[in-house]
Amino acid sequence: MNRRNSTGIPWKGTLYIGAFMAIILFSGCEQIKAAQDRIRGVGNNPNTAAAVVPELPVFAVNTTTAVKGLIRDYLALSGDIIAGSTVDTFSEVAGKVTRLYTAAGRRVRKDDPIAEVDPSRPGMTYIPAVVKAPISGTIVTLSAQVGMTVSQAVPLARIAAGSALEIRLYVAERFISRIALRQPCEITLDAWPGEVFRGSITEISPVVDPASRTMEVRVNVENPGSRLKAGMFAKVRIITEQKSNIVKIPAGALIRRFGEDYVFVVETDPGNSKGYIARRKVVKAGILIDGVLEIQEGLAADDEIIVRGQTLLEDGTRINVIERVAPLSVN
Secondary structure, eight states: OOOBOTTSOBHHHHHHHHHHHHHHHHHHHHHHHHHHHHHHTOSSOGGGTGGGSOOOOEEEEEEEEOEEEEEEEEEEEEEEEEESSEEEEEOSSOEEEEEEOOOTTOEEOTTOEEEEEEOOBTTBOOOOEEEEOSSSEEEEEEOOOTTOEEOTTSEEEEEEOSSOEEEEEEEEGGGGGGOOTTOEEEEEOTTSTTOOEEEEEEEEOSSOBTTTTEEEEEEEEOOGGGOOOTTOEEEEEEEEEEEEEEEEEEGGGOEEETTEEEEEEEEEETTEEEEEEEEEEEOEEEEEETTEEEEEESOOTTOEEEEESOTTOOTTOEEEEEEEOOOOOOO
16 A cells, blocks of 8 residues: 555655755755865865965056156236337327328337327418427327327327336235235247246236225236237236245145045065055145145155056055056156
């Protein structure tokens, strides 16, 4: 008689199923143990144990070299170029301009004729008056035109003495403390792209305009070759602070975490002479100008620093230098 258990399955079938499950369970445990042994390096084949240990990650980075050189802090302003010293020319009589003796841009000497003004009126005839140049120089503006009527209060011409040029600037009140006489200036113009002209502060207004809250400053301009002209628009950098022989790096290389400033420098991997690691260096940062950062302590010139890919690094992380970026200019 074929005996059955409570589930209705014959006892022989139950024994077969139990044996089959035990075989599967034993086989699974053996596979798990073999995998653990391989990870721990204690498998049956010790020659392959090291091959299954995962290697440390290598991070791709870009680097550059810290340089020792010059850094300048500046105040950026803009203004029009004007003649350094100008004198307006007026007629001594009111009347009609009947003749011009010169033109804008021409050189004149003192007492040279500029224009002729006829003060005659209907029923009255007078001898025309000749307007003469009060100084020697260049005619920068000539407002007089033949046929126009002028008075003694209307300037007929403006004469610039010599070839000196100036730029009139207006400095906001909050920057006044940074301005001083003879501060050097760098001047650029759209008319001469890529060229930098030099100048310095020659005059500072003793008062502040209460309406605009600005102070007038005048900057002389060196004009080699007479290439600059009155009326041109100029961009001016007033150099307010200058440091030489300092270590500087791109500002993007600096990392600030937990109240510390540091950078990562490149060093040879002690375990692989052909590889590199990132070494963390705490630094003291100085002034920051146009993306260039002064480093006062913690870094030396010619140190190779990481400028891209450094945010995920830790001290001693293995790295692969993908690109070495050209260092900053020394000046």
